[in-house]
Each structure stands twice: as C-alpha cells, then as structure tokens.
Amino acid sequence: MERFPVGIIILIIVSILIYLGLAQRALDRMRLSDRGALVVIAAIILGSFINIPLPFLPFTTSVNVGGALVPVGLAVYLLKRAGTAREWARALGGAVLTAVVVYVVGSLINTGTTIEPAGRYAFIDAIYLYPLVGGIVAYLIGRSRRAAFIAATLGVLLVDVFHYFWLLNQGAPQNYAVAVGGAGAFDTIVLAGIFAILLAELVGESLERLAGGPRAEGRPLELLKALKKPELNRPGEQGEGSTGRDRNNVDEKKAGELGEQE
Amino acid sequence: MVSRSRLRNRFWFLGGVLAVLAGAALLIALWPYSGQQPAPAAAELSENSSPDHLVGSFSTIVDEQGEVLSMMARTVFAGDELYTCEGRIYRIENVEGDRAEAKFVGMDPQIVAYQEFYAEQSVPVSTAELAQQGKGSLAVYHTHTDESYVPSDGKESIPFKGGIYQVGKAMVDKLKGKGAQVHYDETPHDPHDNNAYTRSRRTAVNLLKNKPAAIFDVHRDGVPDPNYYRATIDGQNVARLRLVVGRENPGMSANMDFARRMMTAANNLHGNVVKEIFVGKGDYNQDLMPTALLIEAGTHTNTKEEAARGIAMFTEALPTVLGLSAAPVAPAAPATPEEPGAGRAAGRGPWKALGWILGVTIIGGLAFLLVSSGSWENFKRRLTGFGSELTSFMGPGKILRKVFRKQGDTNNPEANAILREEKDDLTKD
Numbered sequence: 001m002e003r004f005p006v007g008i009i010i011l012i013i014v015s016i017l018i019y020l021g022l023a024q025r026a027l028d029r030m031r032l033s034d035r036g037a038l039v040v041i042a043a044i045i046l047g048s049f050i051n052i053p054l055p056f057l058p059f060t061t062s063v064n065v066g067g068a069l070v071p072v073g074l075a076v077y078l079l080k081r082a083g084t085a086r087e088w089a090r091a092l093g094g095a096v097l098t099a100v101v102v103y104v105v106g107s108l109i110n111t112g113t114t115i116e117p118a119g120r121y122a123f124i125d126a127i128y129l130y131p132l133v134g135g136i137v138a139y140l141i142g143r144s145r146r147a148a149f150i151a152a153t154l155g156v157l158l159v160d161v162f163h164y165f166w167l168l169n170q171g172a173p174q175n176y177a178v179a180v181g182g183a184g185a186f187d188t189i190v191l192a193g194i195f196a197i198l199l200a201e202l203v204g205e206s207l208e209r210l211a212g213g214p215r216a217e218g219r220p221l222e223l224l225k226a227l228k229k230p231e232l233n234r235p236g237e238q239g240e241g242s243t244g245r246d247r248n249n250v251d252e253k254k255a256g257e258l259g260e261q262e
Numbered sequence: 263m264v265s266r267s268r269l270r271n272r273f274w275f276l277g278g279v280l281a282v283l284a285g286a287a288l289l290i291a292l293w294p295y296s297g298q299q300p301a302p303a304a305a306e307l308s309e310n311s312s313p314d315h316l317v318g319s320f321s322t323i324v325d326e327q328g329e330v331l332s333m334m335a336r337t338v339f340a341g342d343e344l345y346t347c348e349g350r351i352y353r354i355e356n357v358e359g360d361r362a363e364a365k366f367v368g369m370d371p372q373i374v375a376y377q378e379f380y381a382e383q384s385v386p387v388s389t390a391e392l393a394q395q396g397k398g399s400l401a402v403y404h405t406h407t408d409e410s411y412v413p414s415d416g417k418e419s420i421p422f423k424g425g426i427y428q429v430g431k432a433m434v435d436k437l438k439g440k441g442a443q444v445h446y447d448e449t450p451h452d453p454h455d456n457n458a459y460t461r462s463r464r465t466a467v468n469l470l471k472n473k474p475a476a477i478f479d480v481h482r483d484g485v486p487d488p489n490y491y492r493a494t495i496d497g498q499n500v501a502r503l504r505l506v507v508g509r510e511n512p513g514m515s516a517n518m519d520f521a522r523r524m525m526t527a528a529n530n531l532h533g534n535v536v537k538e539i540f541v542g543k544g545d546y547n548q549d550l551m552p553t554a555l556l557i558e559a560g561t562h563t564n565t566k567e568e569a570a571r572g573i574a575m576f577t578e579a580l581p582t583v584l585g586l587s588a589a590p591v592a593p594a595a596p597a598t599p600e601e602p603g604a605g606r607a608a609g610r611g612p613w614k615a616l617g618w619i620l621g622v623t624i625i626g627g628l629a630f631l632l633v634s635s636g637s638w639e640n641f642k643r644r645l646t647g648f649g650s651e652l653t654s655f656m657g658p659g660k661i662l663r664k665v666f667r668k669q670g671d672t673n674n675p676e677a678n679a680i681l682r683e684e685k686d687d688l689t690k691d
Contacts, residue, residue, distance in 0.1 A: 008552045011516055011612040011619075015549075018623050067464075102457070110456035125510050125545035126460045159457065166453065173422050177449045182464030186550060202630060 020045075023190070026197040027074075030146050031081060043070045048184025059167060060177045068181025071189050072157055075150045091150040094141045098134045098155030103162050105129060130156050130192035135199030143204055145197045152196035156189045320485045323362045325352065331364060332538060334504070335484030335561070338362045342509070345522070345539040347529050349373035372519070372610070376526035383530070383582065399443035400580065401474035402430050405462035405546075407450040409482050414566035418484070422450045425566045429559050430480045432570035436577040445472045459547060466547045466554070475584045476520070476553035479546060480573070481506075488563040495533050495575065501560025501568035502537045503576055508544040508556075512619050516552035519611025520583070524555065527579035535575045552612055553584075 020041055027037035047066025054061040063069060079091055106126050124132065134152025138144060141151075160180050167176060181187045320335040323344060331352055332344055344352045344364060352364035410425035412418050427448060434446045447469055451461040462479065469477055483491070483504065491501040505521045507514060518541065525536040548554040557576070560569040632641050 008516060008612040011513055011552060011616045014616055015513060015619055018619060022623075064464075106457035106460075107453065107455040111454060124543065125508065126457050127463065127545055127547075127549075128510060129456075130460070156460075163457070163461075170421065170452075172452070173450070176422065176452075177465075179464045179468070183467035186463070186467055188460040188463065205630075 020185075022198070023194045026194045026201075029197060029201060030078060030149060040070065040074060044185050044190060048186075051179065051182065058174070059172065060175060062177075062179050062182070064179060064181035064184055064187065066181070066190075067184040067187030068157070068189055071153045071181070071193050075153045075193070078146045078150055087144075087147075090141050090144070091138075091147045092154070094134070094138045094147050094151030095154035095158060097137045097141070098130070098151045099158030099162065101133045101137065102126075102130055102155060103159050105133070106159075107163075127188055127191055128195070130159075130188055131195030131199060134192055134196035135203065138196060139200045139203055143200075145200050145204075148196040148200035149193045152192035153189050156192050319360060321357075321360050321362055323352070323354065323364050325364055325366060332540070333485045333487065333490050334540065334558075336542065339543055342543065343367075343541040345370055345373065345525075345541070347525060347534045347536060347538060349377065370522070373522050373526055376523055377530070380527045380530035380582070399445055399472055399474050400437060401445045401447070401466075401469035401472065401477040402434055403447040403449070403462060403465050403469060403477075403479060404430055404481070405451055405458050405479050406454050406481055407448075408452050408454050410562065411482065411560070411564055411566040411569060412562055413488075413564070418562040419454060421452050426480060426482055426559075428566055429482070429569045429573055433478070433480065433573045433577050436574045437580065440581075442581070445469055445474060459545070463547045463550070466550055470550060476555065476580070477551055479554070479556045481556060481558045482564075482569060483558045483561040485561045486563055488561060491537070491560040491564055491572075492568065493534075495535055495572075498571050499568055500535065500572040500575065501564035502535055503560070503572055504537055504558040505539045506544075506546065506556040506558060507539060507541045508546040508548050509541050510543060510545045511549040512622065513549060513552055513612075513615040514541075515610075515614035515618065516612040517548045517554060520553045521555055522611075523583045524576070524579060527583045528576045531579050531582075532575035535572055552615070 044066040050065040138148035138151040323332045351367040356363045408419040408424040415425040451458045
C-alpha cells in the first residue's frame with residue numbers, strides 16, 4: 001500500500017469502517033443483539049477469504065462463506081424465527097418478487113450488445129437496484145426490516161440461480177466461473193441485505209411519521225396494549241402473528257407511535 | 263383490521279401473482295438467446311430493428327451552439343459531465359430522446375495543472391521500475407466479455423469469448439513486456455446486461471486480493487460511426503479511448519482524480535489518445551478502489567487492431583501516473599519537476615471523496631435520527647445520549663447488573679427488562 005498517498009489510504013480505511021459500522025447498525029435492528037450483529041459482521045469479514053468449490057456442479061462453481069453462506073444463513077435463521085406461516089410467506093414471496101423484478105430490470109430490460117453500460121434504462125447501478133427493489137418489495141409486502149433483509153439477500157441468490165439456468169441453457173463453457181457471493185463482504189448479497197434494512201427502516205419510519213403514527217381505532221386490544229406498553233421481548237412471547245412486532249428496538253416513546261415497523 | 267379471510271384471500275392472490283411472475287421469468291431466462299441478442303450483420307447496425315435492444319442507438323451530446331461534443335451508446339442524463347481532453351467541462355442540462363444538450367461549465371483546473379506537469383516530463387518512467395521497486399501489480403478484467411469488433415471479429419458480440427479479450431491482452435502484454443506484474447482475469451460475465459456488473463464485482467474483488475495499484479475494466483463503445491474514435495497518432499491508425507467514471511460511487515472524486523491523471527499523462531505521451539472522460543450514472547464497481555477505472559476502447563465498428571494500438575498507447579502512461587514520477591529518472595533527463603497541482607491535487611481527490619462520505623454519513627445519520635425520533639425533544643435527547651453510547655457500550659449494563667446483583671436477584675425478568683431498556687436507550691439509533 002506504500003504507493004498510495006495518505007488521502008487514499010485514509011479514504012479506503014474510513015469507507016470500510018463506515019460500511020461495516022452501517023452494516024452492524026443495520027443488522028442490530030433486526031432480531032440480533034449488538035454483539036450478535038458484531039459476530040455476524042466478523043463472520044462475514046473472515047468468511048470473505050474462504051471460497052468453497054462445488055466440483056459436483058457444472059461450470060467452475062464456488063460459494064463464498066462471507067458473501068453468501070453467512071448472509072443467507074442469517075436470512076434462513078430469521079425466517080426460522082419468524083414463527084408464523086404468514087411471515088414466512090411474506091418474506092419468501094418478497095424474495096421471489098425481488099428476484100423477478102431485479103432479473104427483469106437488470107437482465108431483460110437493461111440489455112443490448114451495443115448499449116453501455118448495458119441497457120437503455122440503466123440509470124441505477126445493479127448494486128443499488130437489488131437493495132432498492134428488496135427494500136421496497138419487503139416494505140410493501142411485510143413492512144418489516146427482517147423481510148427486507150430476507151427479500152434482498154435471497155432475492156440476489158435467486159437471481160444467481162436464474163443466471164445459472166441461463167448458463168446451462170446457453171451451453172456456457174465449462175470454465176465459466178460462478179462464484180456465488182464471491183465478492184465477500186462487498187458482494188451484492190451483503191450490500192443488498194444491509195441497504196434493504198436501512199431503506200425499509202427509513203421509508204417505513206418516514207411514512208408512518210408523516211401519517212401520524214399507526215391507526216388505533218379498530219385494532220385488536222392486544223395490539224394496542226402492546227403498542228402502548230414498553231414491554232420488552234420475553235422469550236417465547238415474540239410471536240410474529242398476533243402482534244407481529246419486533247419490540248427489541250422500540251423505546252417507550254416510539255412504541256406508542258411506531259406500530260407496524262419491525 | 264382486515265378480517266382473517268380477506269387476509270387469506272389477499273395472501274393467496276399475491277402468492278398466485280408471484281408464482282406466475284416467477285414462472286414467466288424462468289421461461290424468459292430459459293428461452294434461447296433471451297439475454298443475448300443475436301449479433302446483427304454490419305449492415306443492420308444502424309437500424310432500430312428491435313426497439314428493446316436499440317441496436318445502433320446512441321446519444322449525441324451537443325453544446326449550446328449545437329456543435330457535437332460527443333457520441334456514446336448509452337443513455338445520458340441531466341447532471342452527467344463530460345471532460346474533454348483539453349480540460350473543458352460540460353454538464354448535461356437537457357436530454358431529449360437521443361440528443362443531449364450540455365453547458366460549458368469552465369476549464370478543469372486540475373487537468374490544466376496536470377497538463378503542465380506531464381508536459382515537462384520528457385522521459386516516461388519505465389514500467390520496469392515499477393516491478394523493480396516491488397510497487398505492486400496491476401489488474402485487468404472485462405465486465406462485458408462478449409464485446410467484439412465487427413470488422414475484425416465479424417460480429418459485434420461473441421458470447422463468452424468476445425474480441426475484447428484481445429484488446430485487454432494488448433494492454434496486459436504491453437505492461438508485461440515492460441516488466442510489470444499484471445493480473446489478468448479472463449472470467450466471462452455473460453450475458454451482456456446490467457447485472458453483469460454484479461457478477462464482475464466478484465472478479466474485481468478477487469483481483470483486489472493481489473493488492474494491485476490500479477484495476478481496469480476494459481470495454482468498447484457501441485456508436486456506429488468508426489470515425490468518431492479513429493485517429494492517426496504517431497503515424498499509427500488507432501481507436502481512441504473514453505474513460506468512464508461512475509457518479510453513484512461515494513468515493514467518486516478519488517476515481518475522477520485518477521482518471522484526470524491518466525488522461526493527461528497518456529495524452530501527453532501520445533497526442534490525445536484519450537478523447538474524454540465521461541462522468542455518468544452508475545458505479546461500475548469503482549467503489550471498490552480509488553484507482554478503479556472503466557475504459558472504452560473504440561467502438562464495435564473499429565477494428566480490433568485499432569483498439570489494441572490505442573489501449574497500448576494509453577498503457578504507457580500508467581507507471582508515470584502510479585506514483586513513479588518521483589523515482590530517479592535517466593541521467594540525461596531533466597530533473598523531475600515538482601508536481602504543480604499534482605502533488606496537491608493527487609491528495610485533493612481522495613480528501614474530497616472522504617469529505618463527501620463523512621458528510622453524507624453524518625447528515626444521513628442525523629436525518630434518520632430526526633425521523634425516527636418523531637419529535638425535536640426526542641431527537642435532542644437521543645443526540646445527547648449518543649456520546650454516552652460510545653463510552654458505555656458495556657458500561658451501563660455492568661453498573662445496573664451490579665445494582666441488581668446486590669439485591670440478590672439476577673434472574674428477575676423485570677430487572678433484565680430494565681437492563682435491556684436502559685441499554686436500548688443508550689445504544690439504539
């Protein structure tokens with residue numbers, strides 16, 4: 001690194017720190033403790049250096065631990081903890097919808113062999129397209145940070161799966177390298193998950209603030225009770241179905257006003 | 263609250279829509295040649311035979327007097343910028359269809375400073391010095407690996423093995439021939455779509471593990487007129503280049519600084535071999551490194567050889583730019599002048615990028631805090647609490663735990679709840 005001026009070195013270090021810090025804050029806002037989020041970030045960083053080859057699959061296929069296994073594992077864990085079938089369906093539906101939208105926008109609309117950077121409507125880079133779509137879809141379907149994370153990470157993975165089918169169909173050469181999550185901590189899978197959470201949070205919070213908080217009339221009594229009471233998570237009572245709300249990050253003031261955000 | 267049956271209906275309806283969409287997408291994905299438009303014959307290049315793919319369609323950027331400034335096979339947007347090889351900055355103001363009108367903003371002081379600096383360097387620094395000093399390597403890859411040159415390859419696109427590889431190889435050979443260490447990743451990222459950048463991101467990160475001094479993504483443009491890029495430089499027919507910097511990269515100023523230096527250094531060695539720098543929407547994986555650059559080597563109607571010669575000329579400027587200007591030069595050469603803007607400006611790009619990133623983080627963080635606090639009082643309360651958060655990540659928990667331990671009740675759910683609540687107050691948002 002000695003060839004870089006100080007400015008560039010500081011830029012690289014600060015960018016990485018801010019990115020990881022943001023990632024930690026984002027993960028922290030799901031059902032993870034501060035320390036849990038740190039452990040996940042550490043696993044992503046360390047796992048970035050580990051590529052597991054999958055020789056039994058066609059092409060030169062490999063999967064990266066930090067860029068794919070850890071975030072996807074976390075998404076599956078969150079799904080498992082989701083509890084109700086409805087939450088499951090919302091998160092998985094969000095993932096499928098994200099994948100379809102991203103595939104249609106990124107691969108079918110924005111294509112063309114003499115159009116740079118591939119596509120007439122490529123006004124947004126692919127690395128931002130995934131979290132944007134994931135965040136919006138998840139907000140519309142589930143109004144949930146976790147659903148946003150799941151939709152974005154599994155969505156990117158699904159796009160990789162679509163792409164795999166495309167390669168098989170096109171008879172791509174065997175040396176075609178498919179490195180799922182190959183960019184590790186900087187892979188689109190991780191980026192998409194983190195920015196989708198932040199987006200869902202920002203959009204969700206802003207909209208609900210603008211709307212003056214959740215409606216109280218006509219809501220079930222238990223929900224209203226939960227909204228008003230700053231009761232924190234108790235093991236076994238974190239069901240998503242009835243109240244369906246992650247209270248982990250909600251303080252007293254917010255609890256009264258937030259409602260649907262998770 | 264919507265009734266349970268209505269919810270169920272809505273759920274099944276949504277599920278059905280998703281299933282249909284997923285099925286349709288898979289069908290399209292599996293459809294032969296779906297993502298890959300079959301390459302048209304050269305005669306068809308200017309025809310808009312397929313509106314979806316807009317073969318031969320391109321944007322023309324004109325100045326306020328209607329003079330053509332640039333042509334490029336990409337959609338341009340208001341706010342995009344063009345830096346000509348003379349250092350003139352134009353900002354696009356209006357876009358109507360394929361015609362964009364740009365306003366002259368002024369001369370770029372840094373490009374002008376670099377021009378003066380590099381003009382005084384009569385002897386280019388050899389690449390061998392780079393290798394001898396062990397000052398890292400260089401990395402080259404292609405995001406659109408099908409890109410080809412019609413006169414040489416017969417097609418504009420050859421899936422998985424386009425003619426662009428030979429152009430990349432010309433760059434690599436030039437560097438290797440001078441003793442530099444080059445990591446050339448030939449991983450294909452087909453099809454030619456926008457998602458190719460997420461696939462090539464993986465290749466780029468892999469290349470970064472070799473700690474290169476700079477990383478280049480080599481492309482070609484798609485404007486139909488080969489004469490737009492064609493030129494005779496130093497007695498050779500070459501296709502000139504365009505450097506592209508993505509403005510959706512938070513550290514864009516640093517990459518822009520590198521692009522400025524590359525353009526002026528290369529143009530100083532080989533008369534304006536770089537036509538221009540275009541700053542457009544996109545990231546192009548340039549966020550990964552301040553010295554990441556996208557090069558467009560000619561267009562698909564140039565010959566591959568023209569493009570290869572053009573990029574080889576550009577490559578010769580690399581060692582000069584990559585911090586070797588301070589290295590001892592040949593005895594006959596004049597003493598290396600102090601970099602006028604270079605010394606300062608080389609630092610200015612990254613610092614500016616740093617300022618942007620920090621500024622956006624702080625303003626974004628405050629805005630988010632304001633939104634999530636709901637009220638000005640809450641905002642102030644949380645803001646003042648932020649300082650203690652930094653110092654008390656573990657602190658308050660420990661203190662409170664001590665209090666409850668004194669009371670002999672560490673498993674009291676109420677006590678734990680208070681602990682959590684206190685911690686939430688201090689560490690959230």
